[in-house]
Amino acid sequence: MNWLNKLYDPTIQWALQSKKLVLGIATVLLGISIYIFTTMGGEFVPTLDEGDFVIQPVLKTGTSLKRTVEITTKIEQILLDKFPEVKQVVTRIGAAEVPTDPMSMEESDVIIILKPKKEWVSASSKDELADKFKEALAIIPGMEVEFTQPIEMRFNELITGVRADIAIKILVRTYKYSAKRGMK
Structure with missing residues (x-):
């Protein structure tokens, strides 16, 4: 630690005497950082192949439990x-007793556990199998389906409160205006 203290004073003295050079280096580094940031992809968490599916059946609001x-x-x-690729299917319907999940009472998750890829016969990729x-x-x-992965679905829910990969939120003051804007 002493060697670091011995380096500190001379470095500060040099930086104060070479203000233009230090500011120039800082400006160049800032420019490089801005360039890297603008050319970087928008998704910071890469999609991970979890090996399983979650199907979210989208039913009409108010669909009975039966x-x-x-x-x-x-x-x-x-x-x-x-x-034959499907090893096990587990369904979860409704919200938990403890409200830690934004899932409503009429929503359900169908979790599909798949066999290892080498045992697949119907498809060669997850996208093809989903199709x-x-x-x-x-x-x-009367049903639409959304496909996702278990961890990805929970992550999307936690970040946006929406279970899908893409969400559109319309923020307006009146219901009449929001209904009109939502139809566009």
Whole structure:
């Protein structure tokens, strides 16, 4: 630590005597930093292949628990029967007793645990498998599906309060105006 103290005083003296050079170096470093920041990608957390899927069935608001259970059971049956890549399917419906999750009562998560990729026969990539899942689930009326990954979904929820990868928030003063803007 003494050697650092011995270096400190001469360095400060030199910096005070060479103000233009120090400011020039600082300006160049600031410029380089700004350039790197503007050319850097917008996503700081890279997408990680978690190896599993979460399907979020989007049902009409107010869908009964009985109907939600029927739909998610049908989803589970289709995935387990038609896709040998699927090892296990677990469904979670509704919000937890402790309100730590922004999930509402009529929402559900269908967590799909996949077998190792070398055992896949229906598809060669996760995107292709997701497309095949969508095709197979299209027979269920009144439902849209969103695909994500378990950790990615929770991360999106924590950051934005929205479960999807992309969210649009419209902030206005009146409901009438917001409904009109939302339809555009």
